[in-house]
Amino acid sequence: MRCAAWLLPVGLLGIAAAVKLAAMxxxxxxxxxxxxxxxxxxxxxxxxxxxxxxxxxxFSDFFLDFSCAGINFFVIAAITTAWLFPEALPWxxxxxxxxxxxxxxxxxxxxxxxxxxxxxNFLRVAIFLNLQPFAIGRAWLHEAVGIAxxxxxLISYSLLLYRIxxxxxxxxx
Numbered sequence: 001m002r003c004a005a006w007l008l009p010v011g012l013l014g015i016a017a018a019v020k021l022a023a024m025x026x027x028x029x030x031x032x033x034x035x036x037x038x039x040x041x042x043x044x045x046x047x048x049x050x051x052x053x054x055x056x057x058x059f060s061d062f063f064l065d066f067s068c069a070g071i072n073f074f075v076i077a078a079i080t081t082a083w084l085f086p087e088a089l090p091w092x093x094x095x096x097x098x099x100x101x102x103x104x105x106x107x108x109x110x111x112x113x114x115x116x117x118x119x120x121n122f123l124r125v126a127i128f129l130n131l132q133p134f135a136i137g138r139a140w141l142h143e144a145v146g147i148a149x150x151x152x153x154l155i156s157y158s159l160l161l162y163r164i165x166x167x168x169x170x171x172x173x
Contacts, residue, residue: 009082011106012113016078023071028055034069034117041122046129062129070121073150077113077157084161085109116157124149 022030032055039050039057042064050057057064128135128145135141 007102008105008109009085011102012078012082012109015106015110016075016082016113020071020075023066023069028066030071031055031066031069034071034074034121035064035066037118038068038070038121038125039064041118042125042129045122045126062125062132064125068121068125070117073120073154074113074117076154077116078110080154080158081109081113081161084158084165116153120150120153123153 019030035055035057036052039052042059043050046059048060050059052058055066124146127149128142131141131145
């Protein structure tokens with residue numbers, strides 16, 4: 001049973017590695033999984049439509065390409081989740097199927113990491129769009145906004161996971 005506790009973090013790291021390897025082979029499908037929902041959110045946020053061509057999403061004054069997908073953030077968030085998420089969550093005693101529990105947890109954690117990645121990407125692009133008039137001639141501003149948003153969200157996400165982990169551990173009297 002102790003071995004089963006390691007399957008969840010190893011599985012999550014395996015998913016992150018598979019996503020990263022697929023992205024490194026320039027697979028448009030992997031990038032589209034991250035970019036399409038981002039383009040939809042940005043379309044709602046900006047109130048304008050977009051055109052998709054060859055895995056890139058073109059708006060009237062900016063575009064999203066593979067570098068905007070947030071694959072590296074996804075990998076870092078998955079590593080953070082694998083490291084900080086509790087080994088075991090409480091389950092009803094009648095639910096004895098360990099592989100099913102692990103797959104269910106793995107699906108939940110992957111969805112959580114994906115949602116955090118999508119939120120981070122959306123905030124990064126939305127904040128930069130508001131700062132875009134000040135960014136003329138300042139290419140570093142795009143990177144600075146990305147660093148600030150990604151770092152602050154990763155720290156917040158880590159603190160949330162740490163709090164969840166500690167809330168499930170019994171306190172010492």
